[in-house]
Amino acid sequence: MRLKDLGERRIISRIRQSFSGKRPGVILGIGDDAAVVRGPRTLLMTQDLLVEDVDFRRALHPPRLLGRKSLNVNLSDLAAMGGRPLHAVLGLALPGNIGVTWLDEFLSGFREAARAARVALVGGDISAAARIMIAVTVTGETSLFVTRYGAGPGDRIFVSGTLGDSAAGRRLLERGAKPGKSRPAGHLLQAFLDPSPRLELGFLLAQRKLASAMIDISDGLTVDLWHICEESGVGAEVELERIPLSKELRRASRRPLALALNGGEDFELLFTVPPDNVSRLRHLGSRFKVMDIGRITAGKKIMAVDSTGKAKPLKIGGYEHFK
Amino acid sequence: MRLKDLGERRIISRIRQSFSGKRPGVILGIGDDAAVVRGPRTLLMTQDLLVEDVDFRRALHPPRLLGRKSLNVNLSDLAAMGGRPLHAVLGLALPGNIGVTWLDEFLSGFREAARAARVALVGGDISAAARIMIAVTVTGETSLFVTRYGAGPGDRIFVSGTLGDSAAGRRLLERGAKPGKSRPAGHLLQAFLDPSPRLELGFLLAQRKLASAMIDISDGLTVDLWHICEESGVGAEVELERIPLSKELRRASRRPLALALNGGEDFELLFTVPPDNVSRLRHLGSRFKVMDIGRITAGKKIMAVDSTGKAKPLKIGGYEHFK
Numbered sequence: 001m002r003l004k005d006l007g008e009r010r011i012i013s014r015i016r017q018s019f020s021g022k023r024p025g026v027i028l029g030i031g032d033d034a035a036v037v038r039g040p041r042t043l044l045m046t047q048d049l050l051v052e053d054v055d056f057r058r059a060l061h062p063p064r065l066l067g068r069k070s071l072n073v074n075l076s077d078l079a080a081m082g083g084r085p086l087h088a089v090l091g092l093a094l095p096g097n098i099g100v101t102w103l104d105e106f107l108s109g110f111r112e113a114a115r116a117a118r119v120a121l122v123g124g125d126i127s128a129a130a131r132i133m134i135a136v137t138v139t140g141e142t143s144l145f146v147t148r149y150g151a152g153p154g155d156r157i158f159v160s161g162t163l164g165d166s167a168a169g170r171r172l173l174e175r176g177a178k179p180g181k182s183r184p185a186g187h188l189l190q191a192f193l194d195p196s197p198r199l200e201l202g203f204l205l206a207q208r209k210l211a212s213a214m215i216d217i218s219d220g221l222t223v224d225l226w227h228i229c230e231e232s233g234v235g236a237e238v239e240l241e242r243i244p245l246s247k248e249l250r251r252a253s254r255r256p257l258a259l260a261l262n263g264g265e266d267f268e269l270l271f272t273v274p275p276d277n278v279s280r281l282r283h284l285g286s287r288f289k290v291m292d293i294g295r296i297t298a299g300k301k302i303m304a305v306d307s308t309g310k311a312k313p314l315k316i317g318g319y320e321h322f323k
Numbered sequence: 324m325r326l327k328d329l330g331e332r333r334i335i336s337r338i339r340q341s342f343s344g345k346r347p348g349v350i351l352g353i354g355d356d357a358a359v360v361r362g363p364r365t366l367l368m369t370q371d372l373l374v375e376d377v378d379f380r381r382a383l384h385p386p387r388l389l390g391r392k393s394l395n396v397n398l399s400d401l402a403a404m405g406g407r408p409l410h411a412v413l414g415l416a417l418p419g420n421i422g423v424t425w426l427d428e429f430l431s432g433f434r435e436a437a438r439a440a441r442v443a444l445v446g447g448d449i450s451a452a453a454r455i456m457i458a459v460t461v462t463g464e465t466s467l468f469v470t471r472y473g474a475g476p477g478d479r480i481f482v483s484g485t486l487g488d489s490a491a492g493r494r495l496l497e498r499g500a501k502p503g504k505s506r507p508a509g510h511l512l513q514a515f516l517d518p519s520p521r522l523e524l525g526f527l528l529a530q531r532k533l534a535s536a537m538i539d540i541s542d543g544l545t546v547d548l549w550h551i552c553e554e555s556g557v558g559a560e561v562e563l564e565r566i567p568l569s570k571e572l573r574r575a576s577r578r579p580l581a582l583a584l585n586g587g588e589d590f591e592l593l594f595t596v597p598p599d600n601v602s603r604l605r606h607l608g609s610r611f612k613v614m615d616i617g618r619i620t621a622g623k624k625i626m627a628v629d630s631t632g633k634a635k636p637l638k639i640g641g642y643e644h645f646k
Contacts, residue, residue, distance in 0.1 A: 004646060007643060007645055008643055008644050008645055011645070027365070028468075028470060031554070032404070032554075033369060033400040033401075033404050033537075033539055034400050034401055034403075034406065034463065035367065035369070036365060036366070036367055036468055037365075037368065038365065038366070039364055040362045042361065042362060043360050043366070044357040044358065045357060045358045045360065045412055045445060045446055045462070046356060046357035046358070046412075046446060047412040047414050047446060047447050048448050049414045049416050051451065051452045054451050054452060055450060077356040077357050080356040081356050081359070087368065089368055089369075089460055091370050091371075091372045091414075091458045092372075093377075093456060096645040096646065123368055123370060125370045126372075126644065127372040127373075127377055127378060127644050128374065128377050128645050128646075129377060129454070129456065130453070130454060131453060133372070133374070133416060133452065135370070135372060135414045135448075135458030137370060137458075139366075145359055147351060147355050148355050149355075215356060216356055223332075231355075320330060320331055321331050321449065321450050321451040322326050322330055322331055322419040322451050323327060323419065
């Protein structure tokens with residue numbers, strides 16, 4: 001059965017049933033003109049769009065993973081503020097000829113990700129469209145948040161996880177790799193298809209006042225570092241050798257560093273730490289993989305230092321939607 | 324200049340500049356991973372999607388009015404809850420070949436509507452797309468809100484304004500009518516191109532506890548009345564003769580009642596009022612044009628009563644996105 005056979009009202013009741021059940025803080029969920037929730041004192045709001053043939057390909061992205069990703073990319077933004085997620089609204093513009101099973105799998109993935117992060121879906125909107133468009137808005141809360149503009153000269157620059165995996169996975173997928181098959185590719189495909197938001201790390205960095213600035217890497221390391229420098233009015237020096245690359249990326253790509261610098265969609269955290277806080281950061285323990293990749297400088301230049309110690313301006317690349 | 328010449332980063336700074344300035348309650352606006360705002364105790368959230376060639380046509384909808392409408396349809400949802408608007412996030416998926424002036428005019432319309440309702444734009448997302456997709460999420464607040472499920476037998480059914488004008492305007496527009504030209508058409512075109520949210524009426528109905536249930540008419544009177552009946556577990560009797568039709572609609576359409584019943588996008592309020600409150604409703608004064616069109620009944624049937632007093636089941640029509 002296709003969505004156009006189901007019709008708008010039954011699509012909405014399907015979503016409503018799929019997310020039924022009382023959730024703390026939700027006074028009125030899906031099904032009225034607006035949701036009503038208990039508002040936190042300090043409310044975070046973020047939104048992400050995923051557009052078919054721009055951000056994903058329908059034939060290549062399993063709908064369950066797309067459902068997970070469409071929530072998780074928003075949670076990654078909350079992680080980068082140090083926030084705890086609360087509520088989500090889901091907007092779906094869908095072609096009428098899409099199968100109902102596609103929708104069901106998408107919703108099941110969205111629900112998985114929502115449960116894992118204790119997010120309540122409280123509303124949204126449905127429309128038809130020639131191509132799929134997903135618009136998710138998420139709210140969160142925090143008493144302490146970390147902006148992009150707090151980096152100061154001398155701060156160390158850290159990233160979580162490994163970079164470039166997602167961009168490599170995207171390329172493999174477009175060249176015909178299948179998710180759930182080959183091993184080294186598997187890690188890369190997953191990084192693109194099913195990224196994990198670093199909510200716990202971001203939350204701890206904010207609560208313990210360890211980070212002076214933070215952003216999630218969605219456009220790519222160079223662009224997102226540029227954002228921090230631009231907003232903080234500082235420069236940076238990145239030691240290229242210290243940028244964390246997975247062994248899977250090294251195996252799959254001939255230019256792993258280029259992907260790590262500019263591939264984008266890593267959804268790892270990039271954050272700066274004042275020197276006095278670095279030892280306390282180490283105390284967070286081994287469950288958080290973070291790597292010191294350079295330092296914030298007083299100038300406004302962003303430099304790359306290679307293995308010989310030579311410094312050159314870092315080229316700011318990154319993903320561009322408008323081409 | 325086209326959006327693809329401008330590029331993503333400059334598009335975002337253009338939006339940021341266009342909505343600069345301190346707003347009360349906004350701790351951190353556009354330009355970080357998430358917005359940070361002071362949260363109200365009772366938070367309302369609503370979202371609406373506008374999709375090119377489904378909800379509007381680019382060539383027919385002046386971008387300034389589209390900007391106004393994309394916020395105002397959300398404010399209409401808040402009005403139907405009795406809420407006061409607070410913040411908005413704006414998601415835009417845009418074709419790269421759209422002119423920058425289109426974007427500027429769209430933003431100027433959005434800004435006008437935001438100022439009029441004291442809404443702060445605090446964030447959003449940008450992506451490319453083959454066709455325009457607008458996703459707006461709005462928050463609001465209220466200590467008292469009105470749901471769809473509170474209607475009880477004996478309550479009177481009211482609507483604000485006149486119905487069917489927007490649907491007639493849409494049809495005229497598609498047949499080549501130009502906004503700002505002919506007089507009777509002007510009113511109808513405006514109802515479709517530039518609807519006004521009934522924020523003040525909705526707010527007063529909620530604050531004075533006059534309405535038992537409320538919804539904004541976006542799908543059409545019959546569908547939206549059906550929503551109230553369905554959620555409240557009641558039926559209704561509508562006096563067809565009492566449905567408010569504008570003289571412009573009567574002049575322009577051969578079947579004005581059909582458009583008023585099922586045309587949709589009226590963005591007027593449909594609400595039920597317990598009999599004891601009706602006289603207090605009259606005290607709201609003449610600035611709110613509201614019309615009593617029938618009553619809630621104990622059964623589950625929705626009936627239409629014609630001028631001779633004969634009752635027939637009301638056909639639930641309305642706009643369907645998936646065709």
